[in-house]
Amino acid sequence: MGYIERQSRDQMLLLPASVDDYVAADNAVRFIAAFVDDLDLGELGFDRFRPKATGRPGYDPADLLKLYLYGYLNRVRSSRCLAAEAGRNLEVIWLLGGLRPDFRTIADFRRVNRPAFKPLFRAFVLLCRKLDLFGRELVAVDGTRLKAVNSRKRNFTQQKLAGWIKLADERIEEYLGRLDRADRAEIEAQGAARRAATLEAKLARVRTRRELHQAMLTELVASGESQLSLTDPDARGMAMHPKVGVGYNAQVAVDARYKLIVEQNVTNSGSDLGFLAQTAGAAREVLGVERIDAVADKGYYKGEDIAACEDIGVVPYVARPQRGSAVASGYFNRTEFRYDPEADCYVCPSGDRLDPYTRTRKDEHIAIRYTNMRACQTCSLKPQCTSGSRRTIDRWENEAVLERMAERLVARPDILDKRRETVEHPFGSIKQWMNQGAFLMRGLANVNA
Ligand code: SF4
Structure with a gap:
């Protein structure tokens, strides 16, 4: 046949x-x-x-x-x-x-x-x-780091440059010492003369590199930026699983119905903090609804941003991260201190009452500090609570916003799983579509396009 x-x-x-x-x-x-x-x-x-x-x-x-x-x-x-x-x-x-x-x-x-x-x-x-392809009830917001056209070797921080300058100074010192010793020994042998010439060449190379790094450090300090990238000046070093790379942070809001991206923006910020209201607000606008639920991971937990969401018709759902020195040291975390709004005090794990005693500025907001010196001094739980003389709890002036969000999360425990299913799918597809590769363009405006 x-x-x-x-x-x-x-x-x-x-x-x-x-x-x-x-x-x-x-x-x-x-x-x-x-x-x-x-x-x-x-x-x-x-x-x-x-x-x-x-x-x-x-x-x-x-x-x-x-x-x-x-x-x-x-x-x-x-x-x-x-x-x-x-x-x-x-x-x-x-x-x-x-x-x-x-x-x-x-x-x-x-x-x-x-x-x-x-x-x-x-x-x-x-x-x-x-075409009615959006549910228009829930969007999931997330960011992913995508590589830029800039290798790690061509990205510098002040710390990195200062380290290299210090290393160059040590090398220069060492080479000069070796040259001095060679001079003093009045070595006339041909081999020794060759070694001295090699040392001179090495010294010249280290000096040239040092000058270059010094010029870059001066430029970086004058620019007020945190990093200097030589190939793509807008790209920044940021955490990219499994290591640090130089790239951009792509923010998206994805509608939960068919996992379609509603809003996207590329930034060169290494963190997602502060992008929730901006991204979810733009998604709400383009979806044409008065209010929309927005869920994001703990990387978006920032009081001011969450308060801004409520102001623009976005109902945020972000789980509280366990941050701070008390958590790192294994002491009681903040969720174990219950706030009593009527008495304006916290009730601590030993059942004692912590009262407000001072106001402090913390980053961009005012925090009220609560404590109970007398109770802490005689408390049997103190070894699990603090290494200091007393435990303090800071409460943001607008903390009610965060408490409302915590109550919403308790009422909808499934929403965090929904976030993962919704937003990680498009990112997976995009990265596979790009063959896990880099952006082809340089500069934030080009990359955004
Ligand atoms: S150390 Fe102070 S804050 Fe901590 S449980 Fe005891 S009394 Fe409460």
Whole structure:
């Protein structure tokens, strides 16, 4: 038995196939074409959305946008690869009607239209909303660290530079000492002279490196920044599991119904603290609801940010992290001290009452400090409570906001699992889609686009 016979490449057909015949009715490229054709690119801020009256005609931004969206959906990320697809991929040939822009045109389109990508993403979210693809009741907020085009070797902190300068000084000292000793010994042997020449060369290299590091340290101190990155100046060293890398922190809010991203933003902050209200608030706005629940992990636990959520119609759910020196030392944690709002006091594990005695500024807020010196001095539980003369508990002025949130969490214990299921899925997909790789662009604005 033979194989299924293929058609000869020279075969003339009576009814030749059109490019459209190669693209199935449910192919995603048909959606890309319909979506982009329906957009008002001028309103979104795309450049050259109207052709120039004179000069050589350029590419329609709608065509280049279709190409980018195709690449995004098919893991074709670089402009050179997109240019290649335009010449060999039937779906792209269908999508662009046979246009073959070169890689520079494609890259320039992205560079020039950088600010328009965010409104474009919003337009897509609004379309999903129209199609009823969002539950619009709960969003999960999270951040993930993605690598930048900057190696760890080309990222410096003040501490790192100062350490290297100190090391260079020690080396210089050592080399000078060895040269002195060689001089004193008046060594005339040829081998010894060669060794001295090698030492001189090493000394010159260390001095050059020291000067470079000193100049970088001076620049870093003058800039007021915490880090200096040489390849991508906006990238920052941050914790990336399993180690520290240089990259960006991508923040997203994901709707719980179908795990679709509603809001996204890239920052170069190493921490998620302070991004809850900003991210969930923008998601609430684009989803067009008055109030929305937002759940996030402990990395978002910041009083001011949680209070800001309530002000903008976001109902936050963030579990309280166990931070502080008492927890690190294994003493009673804060949750074991119960606040009595009527008496304005805390009841400690021994059943004693801690009263307010001072107000202090803590970071950005005022904290009221509670204690009971007399009870602590005679308390049998003191070894489990504090190593000092008394235990103190700080209460943020606006702590009622956090207490309300704690009550909500008790009423909905499943919401933290829901967070994990909702937000970690898109991150997993994105990273796999990027082959666990890095952003291709440099600079915060480019990376955001
Ligand atoms: S040491 Fe002080 S705060 Fe701690 S349990 Fe005893 S009385 Fe209460």
